[in-house]
Amino acid sequence: MSARVIDGKARAARLRQSVAHAAGKLKREHGLVPGLAVVLVGEDPASQVYVSNKVRQTQECGMRSIEHLLPEATSEAELLALVDRLNADPQVDGILVQMPLPSHIDSDRIVLAIDPAKDVDGLHPVNAGRIVLGKEGLVPCTPQGCVILAKEELGNLSGLNAVVLGRSILVGKPVALLLQNENCTVTMAHSRTRDIAALCRTADLLVAAVGRPEMVKGDWIKPGATVIDVGINRVEAPEKGPGKTKLVGDVDYEGAARVAGAITPVPGGVGPMTIACLLANTVRAACRIRGIEEPAI
Ligand SMILES: Nc1nc(=O)c2c([nH]1)NC[C@@H]1CN(c3ccc(C(=O)N[C@@H](CCC(=O)O)C(=O)O)cc3)C=[N+]21
Numbered sequence: 412m413s414a415r416v417i418d419g420k421a422r423a424a425r426l427r428q429s430v431a432h433a434a435g436k437l438k439r440e441h442g443l444v445p446g447l448a449v450v451l452v453g454e455d456p457a458s459q460v461y462v463s464n465k466v467r468q469t470q471e472c473g474m475r476s477i478e479h480l481l482p483e484a485t486s487e488a489e490l491l492a493l494v495d496r497l498n499a500d501p502q503v504d505g506i507l508v509q510m511p512l513p514s515h516i517d518s519d520r521i522v523l524a525i526d527p528a529k530d531v532d533g534l535h536p537v538n539a540g541r542i543v544l545g546k547e548g549l550v551p552c553t554p555q556g557c558v559i560l561a562k563e564e565l566g567n568l569s570g571l572n573a574v575v576l577g578r579s580i581l582v583g584k585p586v587a588l589l590l591q592n593e594n595c596t597v598t599m600a601h602s603r604t605r606d607i608a609a610l611c612r613t614a615d616l617l618v619a620a621v622g623r624p625e626m627v628k629g630d631w632i633k634p635g636a637t638v639i640d641v642g643i644n645r646v647e648a649p650e651k652g653p654g655k656t657k658l659v660g661d662v663d664y665e666g667a668a669r670v671a672g673a674i675t676p677v678p679g680g681v682g683p684m685t686i687a688c689l690l691a692n693t694v695r696a697a698c699r700i701r702g703i704e705e706p707a708i
Pocket residue numbers: 461507508509510511532552643658677678679680681682683684685686
C-alpha cells in the first residue's frame with residue numbers, strides 16, 4: 412500500500428486565491444486594503460527569507476505589507492514602542508513579530524503588548540484562551556494549517572481518534588484543542604508517554620509536532636490512518652554531497668507512507684499552509700476590527 416500525498420503546497424495556493432478573492436471584495440465594497448506589519452529583529456538570513464516570503468505573498472494577494480527590519484541591538488523598550496505604534500496605526504490590521512527574538516528581549520512581553528485584535532499569529536494569551544473556550548478568535552497559523560489539511564483528506568473529523576505528538580505552546584496544545592473543537596477524541600502524547608508507539612497505533616489522525624527528525628516510524632501508524640507531519644528539521648544529507656543538508660519531518664516518510672492512508676510531505680506539507688493561514692488571518696482581522704462581515708475564505 413502507498414499513502415496518498417496531501418499536497419500542502421497546492422492547498423496553500425488555493426487558500427491564497429481565496430484570500431485574494433476576499434481582499435478584492437473588501438476593496439470593491441468597502442475601499443478596504445488590509446495591511447500586515449512584519450517585524451524582524453536581527454540579521455538571521457533564514458528569518459530574512461521567511462519574512463520576505465511573507466511580505467511578497469501578502470502583496471500578491473492584493474494586501475499591503477509593511478516590513479520593519481530592526482538591528483540586532485534593538486532594545487526591548489524600542490520594540491515595545493514599535494508594537495504600540497503599530498497597535499495604534501489604522502493602516503495596520505495584522506502584526507507579526509518574527510520569532511525567535513534576540514535573547515535580550517523577552518518575547519512573552521512583546522506578544523502580550525500586541526493588540527489581540529491584530530495578533531494574526533494567534534500567539535496572544537487572549538487568542539489562546541478563546542480557543543480553549545471554543546470562541547471565535549485569531550487561530551495560530553500552523554495549527555490552523557494542520558486542521559485544514561486533515562479536513563482536505565478526511566472531510567468531517569467528527570468522532571475520529573486523534574493523537575497529537577508534542578505539547579508545545581506553538582503547535583501541540585492548540586492543535587489538540589482545535590481537533591477537540593472538531594469533535595475528535597484527542598490524546599496528547601509527549602516524551603513521558605508510556606508505549607508511545609502503541610498509543611499512536613490507535614490514531615485515525617496522527618499529528619506529529621515534536622521537532623525530532625523522523626521519530627515516528629511506519630509501525631507506529633494504524634493502517635489507513637491520516638498523518639500530518641508538522642516537523643521541519645534540517646539534517647545532514649551526505650548522499651547529496653559533503654556538507655549538504657535536507658529538510659525532513661518528524662515522521663519517517665518512507666516507512667509511514669507504506670502504512671498510512673494519507674500523509675503530508677516535508678517540505679510541501681504544513682509549512683506552506685502556515686503562511687497562507689497568516690494571510691487569511693490578516694483579512695479576518697481587518698474585517699473584525701471594523702465590524703465588517705467576513706468574506707468566506
Ligand atoms: N512570529 C512567527 N510566526 C511564525 O509563523 C514563524 C515565526 N515567527 N518564526 C519562524 C517560524 C517558521 N515558520 C515557517 C513557515 C513556513 C515554512 C515553509 O513554508 N516551509 C517550506 C520549506 C521552506 C524551506 O525550504 O526552508 C515547506 O515546508 O515546504 C517554514 C517555517 C513560521 N514561523
